[in-house]
Amino acid sequence: MARVAPFRNLAIRASDGPAFLAGLVIAVPVAATLVAGLVFGGGEAWDHIRTTLLTGYFVGTIGTLALTALFILAFAVPAAWLVTMYRFPGRAIFEWLLILPLAAPGYVLAYAYGDLMGVGGPIQSALRAATGWRARDYWFPDIHSLPGLAFVLALTLYPYVYLTARAAFISQSVCSLEAARSLGASAARSFWRVALPAARPAIAAGLSLSLMEAAADYGAAEYLGVPTLTYGIVRAWTSFGEPATAARLALVLLSLVLSLVLFERWSRGRRGSEQSSRRWRAVARAPLSPLAAAGATMLCIAIFLIAFGLPVARLIWRSLETSETLAPIGPALMNTLILAGAGAALAFVLALVIALSQRAAGPLPRFARLAASSGYAIPGAVLAMGALVVLGLLPFTLTGASALIALAWVYASRFTAAGAEPMVAALDRAPASLSQAAGSLGASPLRRAREVDLPIALSGATAGALILFVESLKELPATLMLRPFNWDTLAVRANAYATDERLAAAALPALLITLAGLVPVIFLSWRLSRARPGAPE
């Protein structure tokens, strides 16, 4: 009996064709990069980069990732634990407020902090005014450094770990903690020995996701002057015009990302994290002593202000203060909406095809879903590289419409998973017997897909579509590499102003990107607060 199922699962059906095509569309850019990196031999600039720059890129990337990971854990885990387990003033607000920093991309925070912490910025000015020192009289942390980059990236990426850790702490069996205490463990020992290890796989998953995002960052690294691999890839193309070199660098970056994926897998190991509990009891949040409660509130306020409040307030201030009018932003805003809309639409269709195909267990639907989730892990610069390689083989020049189509393709290749996964989750929640019931009532496979699976998948689609749109809108490195000449998006404009040290002008586009990013983040946090196990229906 056990022999039959695998064979059936290997069957390739004609109905899997669309899923296979979707998977192919997503997988081609990364496959092209791999082939180019291995076959093209690195190009003329490769020897120069290998001998003079590669070590710096590699050390810069590894150092940034390691330090970012430390910062993220330090912000996210204590905040998640406090908010889940204890009562203190403002707790209910912080629960979702602490997710908001996800809205601002790393480069936006980098610009804001570059402005806040610069010699002429408000912090140092206030320090000098208070002490009477002059600029050379004192040491001040330099944001234009590797620790500065790690700090800024951690501020925008810690919510991934905060969310996964909080979900793990919420879903842990409260009975486990009570059992630990009945066995003589203090509250602190219960946290270190029971709650934290049980949440470790979730924390590792959130951490590897956020580090993949950190590895994909271009804008913050460029602005803060930290050489990383992604920075190197974009530069190899934009400065040297060397796709072969960029592809080589992309290969190095890919192996780094792959090791992050492997780290996440390895951290799951054989140990379980699923609770034996089938019964969910609300976490009875323990009250804190007045001093500890004040400490918890202060910590949450500090994290929120540093990660979101201060930099966004600074951007707002700068936007209002600047004499730059909305006029130069108008076309960029239009371009952004068109491009993000096109990318999101393509990704949405691919996501829908992949999600619906998952009802059938076969190699092609599995391939399509795998392709989508791998694409999500791969930096935009790498995918753009692949698109350039493919376009180089075709009789197209990278201008006008073909460049825009290539960009929408890269967005879809990178972000489809973000749209597909909520739909797959919606389908998974509905029992397979629904479709079987429809079959027993005489519905053909097509009608079952259209009238049963599709409406169910679409219940997860609003979130998916929002994420797709905003992710496309925030994308910077691929857009820089592929956009048609003079076709600026908000992200490209902000980047251009910031690198010219025109921070006041960069503030408005940066702010608009952040505001757009807030929409899905608020939507998601609202959904999360309702979807919690045990929450009233």
Add this chain to the structure above:
Amino acid sequence: MTIAPTSLSAHDVSRVYDGVAVVSGVSLDLQPGAITALLGGSGAGKSTLLRLLAGLEPVDTGKVCLGDVILSEPGHTRAPEKRRIGLIFQDFALFPHLTALQNVSFGLANLPKDEARSIAAQWLSRLGLGARSGAYPHELSGGEQQRVAIARALAPRPAAILMDEPFSGLDPSLRGTVREEALDAIRAAGVPALLVTHDPAEALESADHIAIMKSGRILQQGKAADVYLKPQGADIAAALGPVNRISGSDLPAGLLKQAIAPDAIVVIRPEGIIPDATSPVRATVVSSRLTGPMARLILNIDDLQVTSLVPRALALPAGSETGIQLDPELSFIFPSGDS
């Protein structure tokens, strides 16, 4: 360190949530070496009483004592980790990241590692899990998980054991054997033990004492047989199994020997209504259905329908007529208003 077993007791304890007394003036004495079942429906306050005893929640009035030592009183709650009271949960609450052996060793942190491991291993083999000590909880069956939870609770030699519906998560075919093994091990530990359950059969089969709880109060407590055979109210009788509840005015003439007030309530267990061809009280069999070893008869006596449970051999076909009599040990009369 050996401490002579002593009783765990609650004296007049109450717990109020949002103005509602979930546990109200409850006194309960758990004797060493005896298993006391706390029986009641959902919302009766059983689990809250257990949490008060465990120190997971503070008492609003009264006190919880272990022997002469006060564990809880208003304004003072000795922390759960300082009580030496073992807990066993319905969902087992095993630590998912620790093996069976590590789970059982968890409460032995004050012992040298080797000693803790060897004690934990002994407990696992005592419960028949010697070969599974390296397995993680998700690799164990439900019954195995429950036995690990019991070994974990017993290994630190607790002063008392509290069990919250510990067997209701198990497959019915498994429940009987796991329960027997588990309760044998707990009895052998010789400490007070509380078994919270909503299953009257489980309470009667497993416990030495039974306390019946409803709406935050204990209605009756005592030896299991006493509570079953001498219930102090109609609700208590009903809590220990199905009953026929008949008001005095509806009672068919001749069914009871003595005269009773018309507003009295007569409670008769189904197995207390016995077919007897010679009895002058006549009944028609409305339906007859086999329910395992016993047959359930619905009988009509002067337009009054009652349920009778009889051995299969005594079952009568539907439509037949018979005389009936009552088993006085299983029939109870309560004055009006006393439910």
